[in-house]
Amino acid sequence: MSLRVPHSRTDPLKSLLRMERFPHIWCPGCGIGVVVKCFVEAALQSGIPVEKHVVVSGIGCTSRAPGYIKVDGFHVIHGRAIPFAIGLKTARPDLEVTVIAGDGDLLAIGGNHFLHATRRNDDINVILVNNFIYGMTGGQYGPTTLEGALTTTSPYGFVEGAFNVPYLASALGANFVARWTPLHTKELTNTMLEMFKVDGFAIIEVVSPCLIYGELNNMPPLDMMKWLKDNTIIDHNADLSKIDVNFKKPLVLGNFVRRYRPSHQTRLKELVKKVVGGG
Amino acid sequence: MSERVSLLRAEEALLKPGVYFMQGNIAAAEAALVAGCRFFAGYPITPSNEIAEHMSRRLPQVGGYFIQFEDEIASVIAISGAAYAGVKSMTATSGPGFSLMQEGIGMAAMIEAPIVIINVQRGGPSTGLPTLVGQGDVMQAKWGSHGDYEIVAYLPSSVQEMFDLTIQAFNTAWTYRVPVIVLPDQRVGQMIEKLSVPDYNEIPIAGRIAPEEPPEEFLPFNSKYLVPPMAFAGEGYRFHVTSLTHDERGYPSTSHKISTQLVTRLIRKIRDNEKAIGRYESVLTDDANLVVVAYGITARSALKAVKEARKEGLKVGLFRPVTAWPFPYWGLKEAVDRGADIVVVEINMGQMVRVIREHFANIVNIHSMTWAPGDVPRPHDILVKIKEVYEG
Ligand SMILES: Cc1ncc(C[n+]2csc(CCOP(=O)(O)OP(=O)(O)O)c2C)c(N)n1
Numbered sequence: 001m002s003l004r005v006p007h008s009r010t011d012p013l014k015s016l017l018r019m020e021r022f023p024h025i026w027c028p029g030c031g032i033g034v035v036v037k038c039f040v041e042a043a044l045q046s047g048i049p050v051e052k053h054v055v056v057s058g059i060g061c062t063s064r065a066p067g068y069i070k071v072d073g074f075h076v077i078h079g080r081a082i083p084f085a086i087g088l089k090t091a092r093p094d095l096e097v098t099v100i101a102g103d104g105d106l107l108a109i110g111g112n113h114f115l116h117a118t119r120r121n122d123d124i125n126v127i128l129v130n131n132f133i134y135g136m137t138g139g140q141y142g143p144t145t146l147e148g149a150l151t152t153t154s155p156y157g158f159v160e161g162a163f164n165v166p167y168l169a170s171a172l173g174a175n176f177v178a179r180w181t182p183l184h185t186k187e188l189t190n191t192m193l194e195m196f197k198v199d200g201f202a203i204i205e206v207v208s209p210c211l212i213y214g215e216l217n218n219m220p221p222l223d224m225m226k227w228l229k230d231n232t233i234i235d236h237n238a239d240l241s242k243i244d245v246n247f248k249k250p251l252v253l254g255n256f257v258r259r260y261r262p263s264h265q266t267r268l269k270e271l272v273k274k275v276v277g278g279g
Numbered sequence: 280m281s282e283r284v285s286l287l288r289a290e291e292a293l294l295k296p297g298v299y300f301m302q303g304n305i306a307a308a309e310a311a312l313v314a315g316c317r318f319f320a321g322y323p324i325t326p327s328n329e330i331a332e333h334m335s336r337r338l339p340q341v342g343g344y345f346i347q348f349e350d351e352i353a354s355v356i357a358i359s360g361a362a363y364a365g366v367k368s369m370t371a372t373s374g375p376g377f378s379l380m381q382e383g384i385g386m387a388a389m390i391e392a393p394i395v396i397i398n399v400q401r402g403g404p405s406t407g408l409p410t411l412v413g414q415g416d417v418m419q420a421k422w423g424s425h426g427d428y429e430i431v432a433y434l435p436s437s438v439q440e441m442f443d444l445t446i447q448a449f450n451t452a453w454t455y456r457v458p459v460i461v462l463p464d465q466r467v468g469q470m471i472e473k474l475s476v477p478d479y480n481e482i483p484i485a486g487r488i489a490p491e492e493p494p495e496e497f498l499p500f501n502s503k504y505l506v507p508p509m510a511f512a513g514e515g516y517r518f519h520v521t522s523l524t525h526d527e528r529g530y531p532s533t534s535h536k537i538s539t540q541l542v543t544r545l546i547r548k549i550r551d552n553e554k555a556i557g558r559y560e561s562v563l564t565d566d567a568n569l570v571v572v573a574y575g576i577t578a579r580s581a582l583k584a585v586k587e588a589r590k591e592g593l594k595v596g597l598f599r600p601v602t603a604w605p606f607p608y609w610g611l612k613e614a615v616d617r618g619a620d621i622v623v624v625e626i627n628m629g630q631m632v633r634v635i636r637e638h639f640a641n642i643v644n645i646h647s648m649t650w651a652p653g654d655v656p657r658p659h660d661i662l663v664k665i666k667e668v669y670e671g
Pocket of ligand 1: 059061062063078101102129133135142
């Protein structure tokens, strides 16, 4: 299967896609491809030279995204996209570094890096695709699996509880926090554009249920999309403590948090200036 | 990196040529700055802390950055990221942290990121003896991560070598695009002794080999080279790098042909250059009937024992590997051809001795003097072993 996009829109997007790598590996109906498309669109519109955009990922279905995007890209080991991105950004502050990875990668095995990068306010962008599950390894439960859900490692129902990602990121001090779905392409693209401008830690959660998750939990792909379409509300001022993902209530989307704490990298630069200037 | 600042200030902020009385760990940190290191990432652990502490003070003075990360995993990954952004980078740790870094070291080998890791060995296993000496990470340095790959590891034996070999480690890392490990033991890391810093124009400094092709033709892992030229992020090459098995374009591949090509090259770039990279020192081995093999602090004790043995008329010499990996086996060949007995002394339960057996078993007698971590065998202890073998 090859990627077909309406002809009028092909060319500009193609310039930032690794066309020779298509067809991509994602299942038909998966939302990750949409995230790639929005990223490419945003990168082209950003006004930042394409050679300054860098994408970094860990391991997983979502983490395959950089492999299709024609900017400098690093597909590192599972859970370690954030520290790799911090190394790049600290060494070369003129790079616009974006991490694209899954919930398991960023919040389970990489959870400690997420925690501390947010606290330090490292100047990176994070696009976290929350598909409720470990997609790449075949549907095991993860840190965003919903209460009671069936997965290949919770055959009797999930009994742990899920992270509320925007609430978590906000509590940790992120400068920018948003949540969208792959059905909100315009908003997602615009939010990415805003994210590029943030000096500090910026995160967009993209809620995009995995098809395996749907299969195991009686939600065929079309029903899932219909649910996302009909049961989302946009509330930029939502009380984040109440916006956990739960199919029994509407999914709250929006650009929730904007803070202006100077980033870790800005402060490191100031520190060097202070030390060298004074000495 | 504040490019201008580093260019203007770096030279004058480096340690001046001259003679110093300095700790090994601090000498290594200063050497890293001389080699061009401008980013350090680490997590505190005894007995390596002086390196991080010194770097946190010194890096800003030369326009570089220091980050104390949440763990050693993040630290080793971050320096690979910084290296791919074109900045020479390093971390330092000890046993437990070195264990945590292993997956990241394998990644650096796979994506050919030039990084330097100083592992100041303490006693193990596990949390072991945080403040005391060990040499138990020699095998881990080479085999610690999964899969087949090659690294380079140096075994400094003095404060002078902490300085010299740390610079050499950067040069090797950047020449071969490989993770390089500096593997002192706690005693060598924390001892204070004389250090001579030569004129900087006498110290060769290696950098990357930059691509010559235009971006459209650039293959980040071009198999035409054993060591492919390296593009940095942000230069317009728009290349892809993956920790998966990859083809010359850097794209994932499951082809056996590609896997063979990649793994073979990763190994060959070191093995084919083993004589250029590997180093050793031989003392009094020319006529020796018995050669003691020892490294790090143990080599200093062994040298004393060898001299004592000579006084007593025993023809004994010392072979000191300066690189653990590649192991400089060719330096022992002459003694082996002469039929000399070999006694390997190390502060572990018999690690390096396995390599010597691999090369020379069934040719000469190879004896292992094991020594549990926590202390250094005294010259007298080694002399007893020498006599036992020599006369036995
Ligand atoms: C250290 C390590 N442990 C486990 C794995 C196996 N693994 C590969 S992807 C993955 C999880 C993927 O889930 P997620 O990050 O949520 O991404 P998704 O595939 O759902 O997009 C795991 C556990 C690995 N590659 N490395």
